[in-house]
Amino acid sequence: MSWKQIATPILAIIAFLALWEFIVWVNGWPTYVMAAPSDLPAAYERYWKLFFVMGWQTLWRTVAGLLIAVVFGTMLGMLMGFSKLARDALYPLLVGFNAIPKATLVPVLALLFIGQHDFNTVLMAFLISFFPIAVSVGIGLSTLEPEYRDILGALGASKFTIFRKIALPKTLPEFFGALKVSVTLAFIGTNLVEIISPHGKGLGALFQSGATNGDYPLMFAVLIALAFLGIVLYYAVVALERIFAGWAEREAH
């Protein structure tokens, strides 16, 4: 990575914060209408311990949900990629499930698994994020050109060998593309539960307590912290992609 690649996004973020500050200043909004970036350091200073504890709670539950989504989504995608029957049967079901606003499921889960907040939260992160993975793996496998199968198939290689040596690595770029979408979705899932079904854990709970106390700077500070965690998770996926599917990246011309 060059200097320019690091400096460009940082400058963009600074420009964004400056614009935010400017709009609040021009309109003369007090903090109980809209907080400005300059109000946030005070909130971080005051609650920094809570930010760490609750940020960690949000983070681990998101990652746990995402890991389950990766395993389940990949298996579902394989099923749909290899079997046309499974594809025909499952697609409408999956699309329908994906279309349901997940916020509506929070109370359902909360009732089903009363009091098991960690479990509920991880489950929601998983439910909201497995769909892109399943679809992309499914499409990646079902659209494998027959020649790719034939170069090993003509030698009598087993289906599993063809999958391991060809289909799996060839699908990796699509998989990581989907994972980039899923990682943000899982994050949203975690926060949905934390905010809609308050149980005092995670950054969502911190946001709620800010709302209850009319502490606007705290609420905005939480939003920024969430954005920061989202960026960290996203780039963790990008790093993994570089390692495992770096071959798919082409030099920019």
Next chain:
Amino acid sequence: MSPAPFFSTGRCMTPLIDIRGVSHAYQTKSGPLPVLDGLDLQVPQGAFCAVVGPSGCGKSTLTRLVAGLMKPDLGEVFLHGEKVTSPRKTVGMAFQNPVMLEWRSILENVMLPLEIVAPRMRRAEMVARAEHLLAMVGLAGFEAKRPSELSGGMRQRASLCRAIVHKPEVLIMDEPFGALDNFTREDLWQIMRDLRAAEPFTAVLITHDLRESVFLGDQVIVLSGRPARAQYVLDVDLPDDRSIDVLYEPKATNMLHVLRDQIRVAQGRDAGGH
């Protein structure tokens, strides 16, 4: 140089490839679509058989049948007098699309069949074998490159290496030079000729290019229009180490005229037409 094969071959009878009365139809929405109709074809051991014919006449089906990737509705395909019912390790394949695995280096792409056919072979041996072939096709120094860093012609050369790295008895090629420009194609013809001189194999080449069929083939089979049968067999009596120039001599041009007429017949037009 003719190194020993990596697997035992029971050589007993010629022809090596024997296709008898093969008919095949695909099931489509508008009913069965017959593509092959009683096709007979014999290829002696070591021969290079070029197959030409109108578009969509079942040439690719033929390659999949010989490779054992599918079974015909009727008739039989024999290799060495043994009925082909499933894929076998003694076959190599190359397609119009060089089908390079982008996540592997060129060297690793060429080694791929060895990992299937001779999994217990030492890696150093695999590397040596692949390097040897790459050098023969003029790709020495490109072993560590990714396929995306190579030109189409270079990728196709690597694809040919991969098709013969495990010393197959039969090399099946489905228009491997079809997507290349003319000069690159002629380069590859000569590479093919040299490979064959160095590593004897029996070949079936599907092509649309009559010059290619005459330059590379020992025999040229003209398939009729769909459903296809063998309409005409031309024996190419040109020297094995022929050069491109041979194509411009009367003997070859006469053959090309004959083939051209046969293609017209296959397309359902009169011989000698426009």
